Amino acid sequence: xxxxxxxxxxxxxxxxxxxxxxxxxxxxFSPLQAALNGANQxxxxxxxIKQSLQDWRSLIxxxxxxxxxxxxxxxxPPAYVGYxxxxxxxxxxxxxxxLKELPPFVWRxxxxxxxxxxxxxxxNPTGDITNSDxxxxxxxxxxxxxxxxGVRLRHEHVGVYCDNTPTxxxxxxxxxxxxxxxxxxxxxxxxxxRVTRSSPLLTISIAGKTNTMAD
Numbered sequence: 188x189x190x191x192x193x194x195x196x197x198x199x200x201x202x203x204x205x206x207x208x209x210x211x212x213x214x215x216f217s218p219l220q221a222a223l224n225g226a227n228q229x230x231x232x233x234x235x236i237k238q239s240l241q242d243w244r245s246l247i248x249x250x251x252x253x254x255x256x257x258x259x260x261x262x263x264p265p266a267y268v269g270y271x272x273x274x275x276x277x278x279x280x281x282x283x284x285x286l287k288e289l290p291p292f293v294w295r296x297x298x299x300x301x302x303x304x305x306x307x308x309x310x311n312p313t314g315d316i317t318n319s320d321x322x323x324x325x326x327x328x329x330x331x332x333x334x335x336x337g338v339r340l341r342h343e344h345v346g347v348y349c350d351n352t353p354t355x356x357x358x359x360x361x362x363x364x365x366x367x368x369x370x371x372x373x374x375x376x377x378x379x380x381r382v383t384r385s386s387p388l389l390t391i392s393i394a395g396k397t398n399t400m401a402d
């Protein structure tokens with residue numbers, strides 16, 4: 188139920204070293220790092236920490252059977268490009284060609300009433316979901332749509348334009364210690380990149396007024 192801080196720090200250090208060869212694993216650090224941000228000498232093993240370590244075990248077992256390609260380690264100009272955006276009512280985006288041809292597509296997903304009611308706003312200051320969390324969901328959905336329409340992502344580079352600064356930063360680091368919602372979404376994004384054996388996602392900041400297609 189608990190673990191000594193020094194033992195957790197040692198484990199996280201080893202995992203960070205291992206993540207150099209398994210880039211998707213960077214998305215699993217958020218709950219581990221959040222647990223180390225305090226000063227407690229004993230750390231409670233929460234459900235997110237257990238999930239992170241279970242996913243790590245799966246990745247380590249898998250990488251022993253199929254080594255990581257160098258194409259999965261580096262960023263490069265994208266073969267496919269997406270634009271996404273999100274607000275209280277839903278998320279949407281488009282996909283277009285990058286270095287490789289892709290028939291243009293458009294997608295839109297409405298957020299359930301339960302999600303909308305939990306959004307932080309002037310009229311709902313006690314909400315537990317931020318607009319940045321919704322934008323992070325938009326980036327994940329953009330990726331899932333590419334998978335769904337059958338785009339071959341193995342060893343391919345994908346670029347996604349987003350007009351939310353925290354989301355861009357989270358996606359580039361594959362980590363968030365401030366938002367538990369974003370942390371879970373990043374774990375999902377990281378695991379999908381590992382399953383497809385794609386190159387690291389390139390998330391690109393774009394000004395809101397120029398993100399007209401996704402708008």
